[in-house]
Amino acid sequence: MTKKLLTNCVLFDPRDGTLAANTSILIADDRVAEVSGQPIRVSADETIDLRGRTVIPGLIDCHVHVNAVRVSSGLAATRVLPASFVAAAAASIMRGMLMRGFTSIRDAGGADRGLREAVEQDLFTGPRLFIAGRAISQTGGHGDFRERVDLSEPCGCAHMMNGIGGIADGIPAVQQAVRDEIRLGADQIKIMASGGVASAADPVHFMQYSRGELDAIVDEARRAATYVMAHAYTPEAVSRAIEAGVRTIEHGNLIDAATARLMAEHGAYLVPTLVTYHALAEHGSTLGFPPAMLAKLGSIIEVGTRSLRLAQEAGVKMAFGTDLLGELHQHQSREFLIRAEALSPLDLLRSATVIGAEVLRMEGRLGVVAPGAYADLLAVDGNPLESLELLQEQGRHLPLIMKGGRAIKNTLDG
Secondary structure (H helix, E strand, O other): OEEEEEEEEEEEEEOOEEEEEEEEEEEOOEEEEEEEOOOOOOOOOEEEOOOOEEEEEEEEEEEEEEEEEEOOOHHHHHHHHHHHHHHHHHHHHHHHHHHEEEEEEEEEEOOOOHHHHHHHHHOOOOOOOOOOOOOOOOOOOOOOOOOOOOOOOOOOOOOOOOEEEEEEEOHHHHHHHHHHHHHHOOOOOEEEOEOOOOOOOOOOEOOOOOOHHHHHHHHHHHHHHOEEEEEEOOOOOOOOHHHHOOOOEEEOOOOOHHHHHHHHHOOEEEEEHHHHHHHHHHHHHOOOOOHHHHHHHHHHOOOOOOOHHHHHHOOOEEOOOOOOOOOHHHHHHHHHHHHHOOOOHHHHHOOOOOHHHHHHEEEOOOOOOOOOOOOOEEEEEEOOOHHHHOOHHHHOOOOEEEEOEEEEEEEOOO
16 A cells, blocks of 8 residues: 655645645555544655645536547547547547646547546546536537538437447437447436537527436436436527436526526536636637637627526536536636636636535545545645636646546655
8 A cells, every 4th residue: 555645735626625734645546535624643645745735525516528639620520530530639638637637527528438437547647537428419409510501310329439429319319329428438417408609500599308308317327327418509499308307408598597596406506607608708719619619609608607606596506517618628727717707716616516516426536635535636826716827827826636546646855
């Protein structure tokens, strides 16, 4: 057993928002063994003096697409790229996330078991990866990336083999699609329940999948001991998904107060992804994002942080998400600053730690620095409760990044 001792920490606990000075943390292999306000007397293999820096749990991004390696053509780009290139580019994207302090991520469509295992076996350096496999979409839905002049027949088994999503229509087909993603190793199931920005044929307000199809999808996921996450924007689309038993709503920009209350009543989570709209509006045209898709951004951006305020007032738990594409992944941490227009730093840090862990169903194991949890933690040059700028600049202010007790980055002596 390898033991590491961190001393002279100011430990942030997101569960109650407290900061505890003069804390010591003992790590045994990949787990936190002990946290104490008194010196820990132990023969450690390595002792790291934090010299008063703030230690926070590793961050969690609950909505990423690590296979979305190019902004041009939106989420459809992976269909026309070699799988080997996509995997290599995804490895670079994941490394960048880890170096920004994101030690766990939930992929919302595209990543497969191979990427997850490559990270687990240290073939790629990246965050813990929780995969949805291919997102499930109806014909003409947000996961159908055929051009509007494309008359080819969709095929879930081949048409989008290297893509973000697959197509399934009707109850038997969606049941089979869920079962197949479970067979392939999905941690959760992703569906498209409304129109979206990065697809050609579906305006944002389109509702997708019938109630019967939604019920079947949720039932299949539950019987496989997992859950459904749904891309949805409008009150109508969100409400139908929640009533069918969907556990997490992705985006949700256009929700109203009644829908937020419904989410709270059902214990559903909201995963806003505001940074992707800002980044696309600012850089999408230059990077080749299709004009027709850029035109959809207006109605999404103009509501700004309204959905955050409505959700908070209703008591909906919100996790941190970004949904960035290709070259825009560098803006990941900017989500904190955008949300800060409506939420406090404590709320934001909780969204990216303990609430993210709840979404991943990893309570007590991720999102906290506590005995029994994975030793995923960050040392910060200052107090992020006072300045969220400390989480910006690609990890510049994070001299220590640990994942599973291993120092991915350590510049404390630099």
